[in-house]
Amino acid sequence: QSALTQPRSVSGSPGQSVTISCTGTSSDVGAYNYVSWYQQHPGKAPKIMIYDVTKRPSGVPDRFSGSKSDNTASLTISGLQAEDEADYYCCSYAGSYTWVFGGGTKVTVL
């Protein structure tokens, strides 16, 4: 499968909102409500932030929210904070027990 498409970078000032898009196809993002998002700080392991398109694991701030429309999923970070500066990856189930990740988006807090 081809990787999901994400913007290389997004940026915002503290307190602002940023949205990261994740575009797939009708065989992955569009076919299943199994999109998840991961935050990765430099040199660290990824951490799950959103699963099943909109759900937040325990401990993840409610500033993080997810949505999906057709073949595109989105992650919104509201009230941007310095610690949100990291790489973010979307991931979708692609059927037949396979998975596809996005190329990653670097979020910069100005």
Place this chain on the structure above:
Amino acid sequence: EVQLLESGGGLVQPGGSLRLSCAASGLTFSNSVMRWVRQAPGMGLEWVSTISHSGTFYAESVKGRFSISRDSSKSTLYLQVNSLRAEDTAIYYCACANLGAYRFDYWGQGTLVTVSS
């Protein structure tokens, strides 16, 4: 607290082999779906393989060369990597989730595999 600890990475020549391990604790290993994900230097994440009650599954890029297995008595996940190529150079992470969960809940810190002559 769930902990995953990978080991077994290292420098290997093209065509060589390694066995990666992931020791799990703090979870019911037999009720968990276990996966390997890799990240080439400076690049994004790539799903590599999954093992669950439904069987074993592989990305096309590694099919026929990599083999995933688990030892429930040791709560340990393995990835046998054979016929290694330069493009297999990456940090290999193990990740887990409850059976039936379509996500990667917990991640280890990764083990680096470098394929070079």
